[in-house]
Amino acid sequence: MSFDKVLNRIGGFGRFQKTLYVWICLPQIFLAFHMLVTVFTGAVPPHLCKSSQLLGDSGGSWVGLNFSNASEEICPTFQDVQLSQLNHSDVNIPINEHLMTSGSCKGGWEFSKEVFLSTIVTEWNLVCENATLNNIGSSIYMSGLLVGAVLFGALADKYGRRITILIGLAMQFTFGVGVAFAQNFYTYVLLRFVVGMTVSAVIMNAFVLGTEWTGPKHRMLAGVITDYFFGFGYILLAGVAYLIRDWRKLQLAISAPGLVFVFYIWVLPKSARWLMANQKHEEALDLIRKAALLNGKPLEENEIELYKSLKNIENLEPHQKYTAIDLVRTPTIRKQSLILFYLWFVNVLVYYGLSFNISDFGMNIYLTQMIFGLVEMPARTITLFTINRSRRISQLVFMAIGGLACLLTIFIPDDLSVVRTVLAMVGKFGISASFSIVYIYSAEIFPTVIRQNGIGMCSMCARVGGVIAPIISLLRNISHHAPMVVFGLCPLIGAALTMFLPETAHRPLPDSIDDVEGTGVSTTERQHDFYEGRPKQNPNISISTSLH
Incomplete structure (x- = not known):
């Protein structure tokens, strides 16, 4: 029993x-x-360099400093600070030419407190x-x-x-x-x-x-x-x-x-x-x-x-002990495994890449956070209606939606922050839905004898994506749009690779490697009559990601 x-x-x-x-x-x-929480505790407010040598009796902080000209991404030297701000202050500040052209800030930084009182930054x-x-x-x-x-x-x-x-x-x-x-x-x-x-x-x-x-x-x-x-x-x-x-x-x-x-x-x-x-x-x-x-x-x-x-509690006791090596030992399973590893990696990379960098879209950070959270609800729900029609098409479409939306943000001017945020929200919607699907899809592709190994390796690839996600924002030093290009192209590649995976909706689950490689009679087919004309489904498979 x-x-x-x-x-x-x-x-x-x-x-x-x-x-x-x-x-x-x-x-x-x-x-x-x-x-x-690091979206807020690790936020980078507008900042400018300060120096006690330039401040005289001002008490160690700028007087009348306007942070609207400060940048969150470009490191300003003293030369970047508009001298007009100093000229309009009531403090007579001597100018040191060496400090004005120095590329480092020897006197510390002054941060705007308009949004954050303090962050780790x-x-x-x-x-x-x-x-x-x-x-x-x-x-x-x-x-x-x-x-x-x-x-x-x-x-x-x-x-x-x-x-x-x-x-x-x-x-x-x-x-x-x-x-x-x-x-x-x-x-x-x-x-x-x-x-x-x-x-x-x-x-x-x-x-x-x-x-x-x-x-x-x-x-x-x-x-x-x-x-x-x-x-x-x-x-x-x-x-x-x-x-x-x-x-x-x-x-x-x-x-x-x-x-x-x-x-x-x-x-x-x-x-x-x-x-x-x-x-x-x-x-x-x-x-x-x-x-x-x-x-x-x-x-x-x-x-x-x-x-x-x-x-x-197990119904199937394999006679042979299988390891992670079996995921890449035979050609068909190797192809499917590598594709699934990439899909898991990309889903987590983009999911957290977007979640950690909501300040890039130009809208209020608190409002953007709330919107990105609200998107989770319909994204998870819609998969309940699409996944039973086709696993492969659902995975492909939602990854493509996520990738295209992210890619389109690079063509939107910075002053249209609402449009950029909407596109990013659509990208988050697509990736969240794709994230929900990839777990059940993977569990149905891997045969029973290596299913646990397969899901375990996929999960490890997903965690690697999570590790890399915060690093992607450093590409802004190369180009302001570089992170969104990565978050756009990677899912599109994943969508294309999905076409090489089999459809598993309403299909019998493979039990052995031979079932996948086509070198033997399917175990599930042999049990077909016993299950009253219905292919056996593995009751232990869950379709929730729960990998946040």
Whole structure:
């Protein structure tokens, strides 16, 4: 008997599962906060160089300085500061010709406080020669997600989903609060790296825990619900950041509430599926009995004896051990694997590339953040209606929409900031929808014997895209439009490559490498009659990305 049959008996999405998803979805809001807060805490306000040697008795700051002529991207020398501003001040400022032509700022920087009271940039002068540190810090944070996925994934398989989630939430609160008190940039980066690890721990294992308790018919809906809560956090962050303009207070505001999750110790259940797989049958049976009772479908005594016979949650036990090498060993699977690796990489690269660089579009940063969050909702929803028609066409179209919209922004003048923001919003819509599709599409392309390896490698490629995303903005030093050119061309290449992938909608899932390579009779075809004329579908496949 499979565990999915047990779920169908006790209720695949009853009161027990709905309550579980409340506990799973609440942390998603705070995960969105931690993922995107650097849009505000790492923002670069308009700035100009200052020098006490030029200021005389002015107290160490410019008098009557007009920041409207300052740039967020071009490092001004003293020669760039309009002398007319100094001539109109009440302070008699002597001019030092050496300092006027110097390419570095020896007296520090003066930052506009019109939008932000403080950011890590204003506190640690992360501009000009130090500007790359800001981007590198964001990349190190994204590296934390990669390390966390590997580390906490292994811990969850060994010790369980629940305990890993609890550890992740506790560490996220501790190190998240610690970030707000970092005394220097390097401590800040180290603490953020650990926070990134905990984000992976919570996102990945909360998603798995929910999937393992939910029946096959409801996994699509349940997965989308978690994505909605991440999107809600995306939107809510704009309001919180608007009210709190100091980066330390903002970091504290998004981290300190994590303390409330201490009550998860008493309400978050273990995974009965994991317990069965680890030979803890009595404990699993006790959880199944409680879930059935809460769902209004209590078990009978004879059924309890039947469920005690469950020995393994897996239906397929391959005779041969497969590794990641099998993803590139044979020609067809190698071609499909490489394409899927690229699709995952590009989706995350562009998703976070756009999310981290919303200040580039010229509109109010808080309004743009809110709009980009709102786009998440229809993007996730529309895939529910398109994916069942065609996986390949849906993937291709949404990637093309995302790429074309990003590419078109380079032709829009800077003074038409609303048009540029709308196009960027369309690009974000396309990439978000594509992001939702690529997970289920990949799971259906990889044969069962290497499916887990395939998804794991795809996830690693996605994390690499996340690491590179903050670095792409450095291309602005070459050309102002260079980042959007990258975010436009990469998805278009991905859309073209998608044409070389097979259609999987309403098709039997491949079980073996021979099924894909066409060198043997499909295992699924041999089982066709047993499943009453319907091709066997793998109930353990989930179609939510949950890879934020």
